[in-house]
Amino acid sequence: xxxxxxxxxxxxxxxxxxxxxxxxxxxxxxxxxxxxxxxxxxxxxxxxxxxxxxxxxxxxxxxxxxxxxxxxxxxxxxxxxxxxxxxxxxxxxxxxxxxxxxxxxxxxxxxxxxxxxxxxxxxxxxxxxxxxxxxxxxxxxxxxxxxxxxxxxxxxxxxxxxxxxxxxxxxxxxxxxxxxxxxxxxxxxxxxxxxxxxxxxxxxxxxxxxxxxxxxxxxxxxxxxxxxxxxxxxxxxxxxxxxxxxxxxxxxxxx
Amino acid sequence: xxxxxxxxxxxxxxxxxxxxxxxxxxxxxxxxxxxxxxxxxxxxxxxxxxxxxxxxxxxxxxxxxxxxxxxxxxxxxxxxxxxxxxxxxxxxxxxxxxxxxxxxxxxxxxxxxxxxxxxxxxxxxxxxxxxxxxxxxxxxxxxxxxxxxxxxxxxxxxxxxxxxxxxxxxxxxxxxxxxxxxxxxxxxxxxxxxxxxxxxxxxxxxxxxxxxxxxxxxxxxxxxxxxxxxxxxxxxxxxxxxxxxxxxxxxxxxxxxxxxxxxxxxxxxxxxxxxxxxxxxxxxxxxxxxxxxxxxxxxxxxxxxxxxxxxxxxxxxxxxxxxxxxxxxxxxxxxxxxxxxxxxxxxxxxxxxxxxxxxxxxxxxxxxxxxxxxxxxxxxxxxxxxxxxxxxxxxxxxxxxxxx
Ligand SMILES: Nc1ncnc2c1ncn2[C@@H]1O[C@H](COP(=O)(O)OP(=O)(O)OP(=O)(O)O)[C@@H](O)[C@H]1O
Ligand SMILES: [Mg+2]
Numbered sequence: 001x002x003x004x005x006x007x008x009x010x011x012x013x014x015x016x017x018x019x020x021x022x023x024x025x026x027x028x029x030x031x032x033x034x035x036x037x038x039x040x041x042x043x044x045x046x047x048x049x050x051x052x053x054x055x056x057x058x059x060x061x062x063x064x065x066x067x068x069x070x071x072x073x074x075x076x077x078x079x080x081x082x083x084x085x086x087x088x089x090x091x092x093x094x095x096x097x098x099x100x101x102x103x104x105x106x107x108x109x110x111x112x113x114x115x116x117x118x119x120x121x122x123x124x125x126x127x128x129x130x131x132x133x134x135x136x137x138x139x140x141x142x143x144x145x146x147x148x149x150x151x152x153x154x155x156x157x158x159x160x161x162x163x164x165x166x167x168x169x170x171x172x173x174x175x176x177x178x179x180x181x182x183x184x185x186x187x188x189x190x191x192x193x194x195x196x197x198x199x200x201x202x203x204x205x206x207x208x209x210x211x212x213x214x215x216x217x218x219x220x221x222x223x224x225x226x227x228x229x230x231x232x233x234x235x236x237x238x239x240x241x242x243x244x245x246x247x248x249x250x251x252x253x254x255x
Numbered sequence: 256x257x258x259x260x261x262x263x264x265x266x267x268x269x270x271x272x273x274x275x276x277x278x279x280x281x282x283x284x285x286x287x288x289x290x291x292x293x294x295x296x297x298x299x300x301x302x303x304x305x306x307x308x309x310x311x312x313x314x315x316x317x318x319x320x321x322x323x324x325x326x327x328x329x330x331x332x333x334x335x336x337x338x339x340x341x342x343x344x345x346x347x348x349x350x351x352x353x354x355x356x357x358x359x360x361x362x363x364x365x366x367x368x369x370x371x372x373x374x375x376x377x378x379x380x381x382x383x384x385x386x387x388x389x390x391x392x393x394x395x396x397x398x399x400x401x402x403x404x405x406x407x408x409x410x411x412x413x414x415x416x417x418x419x420x421x422x423x424x425x426x427x428x429x430x431x432x433x434x435x436x437x438x439x440x441x442x443x444x445x446x447x448x449x450x451x452x453x454x455x456x457x458x459x460x461x462x463x464x465x466x467x468x469x470x471x472x473x474x475x476x477x478x479x480x481x482x483x484x485x486x487x488x489x490x491x492x493x494x495x496x497x498x499x500x501x502x503x504x505x506x507x508x509x510x511x512x513x514x515x516x517x518x519x520x521x522x523x524x525x526x527x528x529x530x531x532x533x534x535x536x537x538x539x540x541x542x543x544x545x546x547x548x549x550x551x552x553x554x555x556x557x558x559x560x561x562x563x564x565x566x567x568x569x570x571x572x573x574x575x576x577x578x579x580x581x582x583x584x585x586x587x588x589x590x591x592x593x594x595x596x597x598x599x600x601x602x603x604x605x606x607x608x609x610x611x612x613x614x615x616x617x618x619x620x621x622x623x624x625x626x627x628x629x630x631x632x633x634x635x636x637x638x639x640x641x642x643x644x645x646x647x648x649x650x651x652x653x654x655x656x657x658x659x
Pocket of ligand 2: 043044088
């Protein structure tokens with residue numbers, strides 16, 4: 001069986017600037033991988049390129065998700081296929097309520113997967129149940145999407161979207177930043193609830209602390225647009241102590 | 256229902272119209288004839304008149320037919336309203352026993368040309384003088400395809416609260432005047448929905464102590480929509496909330512123009528405008544805030560935003576402040592942009608296809624108007640209207656653009 005996500009020698013640029021410089025990464029179903037790495041090393045860029053954001057030139061390599069070549073799929077088709085990105089900086093959308101947004105997204109994904117729309121009552125029940133589990137006020141469903149939400153509320157809202165859409169692979173881009181300690185636990189529980197033998201996760205973080213709650217199978221270090229080292233959970237502990245000094249040098253050496 | 260917007264304006268033939276209509280016109284026919292003579296002398300306002308700088312009315316009224324459009328039927332039944340229907344200038348139905356006895360306009364030869372034409376030719380209109388708050392909202396529907404001149408008057412006595420909706424779906428040329436007088440502590444919400452025809456509207460509002468005027472204007476189609484409002488905050492504590500949204504499509508010309516005159520201390524005004532302009536639509540926002548010398552502690556806020564949906568669309572935004580008092584808080588801002596690419600990606604990354612994502616962002620933009628509508632049943636009617644118009648927009652233009 002093919003891997004859930006298989007990236008090989010991926011190269012991507014914005015304009016003249018090459019950001020991903022030959023990145024390899026394989027995630028099997030059931031695994032949780034963490035990516036750590038210095039600011040500007042290309043972690044968010046990787047998450048955008050995987051999710052199908054416009055504006056990047058894929059100049060080399062390949063990305064396969066669940067047996068499909070991602071290059072053939074639009075952003076919305078990737079979401080329907082089961083890819084989910086929890087944004088590092090979730091967008092504010094004035095005039096669109098969180099409820100309308102969640103319902104439109106859920107039904108778009110269901111339709112794309114050949115299922116019927118969810119009826120209004122079931123949707124409401126599900127949205128309430130999932131948002132309460134994340135410690136969110138019912139009121140936040142009625143508010144305009146992310147408008148005036150605190151940093152932590154926006155991150156919880158990302159996890160709510162994940163819980164509603166039930167992706168096969170969730171990429172969490174610094175979902176822990178901006179969360180207080182209690183919120184971190186609640187969000188981690190929400191994420192762990194999604195773990196299953198069929199699903200995978202890619203957790204981008206700067207802090208070992210998140211990985212105490214979401215235990216990764218593999219930890220990668222990304223520097224200068226590449227995965228420069230991979231190991232077990234102990235690698236995160238090591239990085240916490242020694243920082244990225246070695247990898248910065250290595251990154252430059254490979255450039 | 257698919258209809259073709261009829262063109263050709265009786266304005267260009269006002270004298271003939273007057274002669275024909277004379278037998279039905281009430282009031283002082285001689286005064287009307289004088290008003291007409293003066294109007295013809297002035298002629299339709301041209302771009303040389305400052306308030307009409309971006310709306311070249313003679314040219315716009317002469318444009319040849321080009322658009323056909325579906326009318327959206329607004330269903331207010333959930334509000335159990337009083338209903339008046341003006342069809343081709345005549346009161347064709349008075350479904351509630353609402354007194355609407357029409358009083359001919361007063362002649363004022365110093366008025367501008369459009370008002371003079373209205374004085375000469377107005378044969379009907381709503382006359383609403385309320386001494387106590389009505390239980391239901393009042394809907395004034397305008398339809399038909401002939402030229403019409405309407406003169407509406409709303410006078411609320413002290414402390415009276417009312418809501419009036421102007422549901423304008425006439426297909427021809429209309430010259431509509433609203434005269435609003437609010438006594439102390441009176442509160443009026445006036446909603447204008449315009450979706451068709453060649454519409455020139457002028458609303459004048461006088462507010463006494465602590466009176467409140469809220470105006471919600473939604474222009475969604477037709478050929479020409481010019482909606483001007485003059486607000487006179489005459490006594491202290493008076494407050495005006497003026498909110499408008501435009502969904503401009505095809506070759507429609509949409510103009511919202513405000514003149515807000517703070518004549519007394521402690522008066523407030525808050526103006527917002529959201530214009531989404533597609534195809535070759537044109538939007539105009541003019542907002543002039545005047546604060547008189549004795550009008551201290553005035554708070555006047557004005558915010559105009561435009562979302563350009565096509566490279567052929569055009570916006571002219573002109574906020575102006577004229578301040579003669581020293582202790583005031585006034586601010587205005589204008590923001591013109593396109594659909595935000597990051598927001599679009601965010602929605603698409605949640606499985607929403609590009610066309611639907613655009614539609615959602617456009618409706619989110621336009622529906623910010625509804626945050627000012629306190630009556631949720633009324634807001635639902637407005638929302639439904641906006642959604643209908645946006646879905647028509649997406650089918651005609653955005654897909655075509657996509658195919659290129
Ligand atoms: N639109 C863009 N135009 C030019 N450069 C860009 C653009 N987007 C990202 N970059 C650059 O690409 C590099 C990688 O950015 P990216 O956001 O992927 O880093 P990151 O690893 O997520 O960093 P952080 O840990 O701070 O979130 C940075 O040097 C950034 O400045
Ligand atoms: Mg990042």
